[in-house]
Amino acid sequence: MPLFYFNIYNGNGLTEDEEGRDLPDDGAARAEALQGIRSILAEDVRQGQLDLHGRIEVLDGARRPLLVISFIEALRIEQPATAGDG
Numbered sequence: 001m002p003l004f005y006f007n008i009y010n011g012n013g014l015t016e017d018e019e020g021r022d023l024p025d026d027g028a029a030r031a032e033a034l035q036g037i038r039s040i041l042a043e044d045v046r047q048g049q050l051d052l053h054g055r056i057e058v059l060d061g062a063r064r065p066l067l068v069i070s071f072i073e074a075l076r077i078e079q080p081a082t083a084g085d086g
Contacts, residue, residue, distance in 0.1 A: 003061035004029040006036060010054030010071070017059075026066060029058050033067075037074035 001022040006029075008015040023029050033056045044050050054071040 004032070004066070005059040005061075005063060006033055007057045007059065008036070008040070008054065009057065010040070011051050020061070026058075030067065030069065033058050033069045034074045037069065037071050041071060041074065 001024055003020045004023050005017040005020040007017055021029075021032060023032060037054075037056055040054070041050065041052075052070075052072045052075075055068050057068050058066045060066050
């Protein structure tokens with residue numbers, strides 16, 4: 001199985017993934033990154049904040065960049081209905 005690294009860039013700066021994860025393919029790495037983002041954002045919300053400026057950079061086993069996923073891509077944001085809608 002290929003090795004992938006997940007570097008996190010957010011308000012805390014860069015958190016480098018030193019260990020990586022063995023995953024079947026790029027699609028599984030993307031899904032893992034999205035789940036990681038959602039976990040980070042859930043912790044933020046528990047602390048009463050939400051910062052969507054971060055991103056996760058997925059690297060291959062040679063630490064070459066494969067893809068970047070911004071935090072906002074991990075969410076579907078729905079606005080509350082306003083009076084008169086619906």
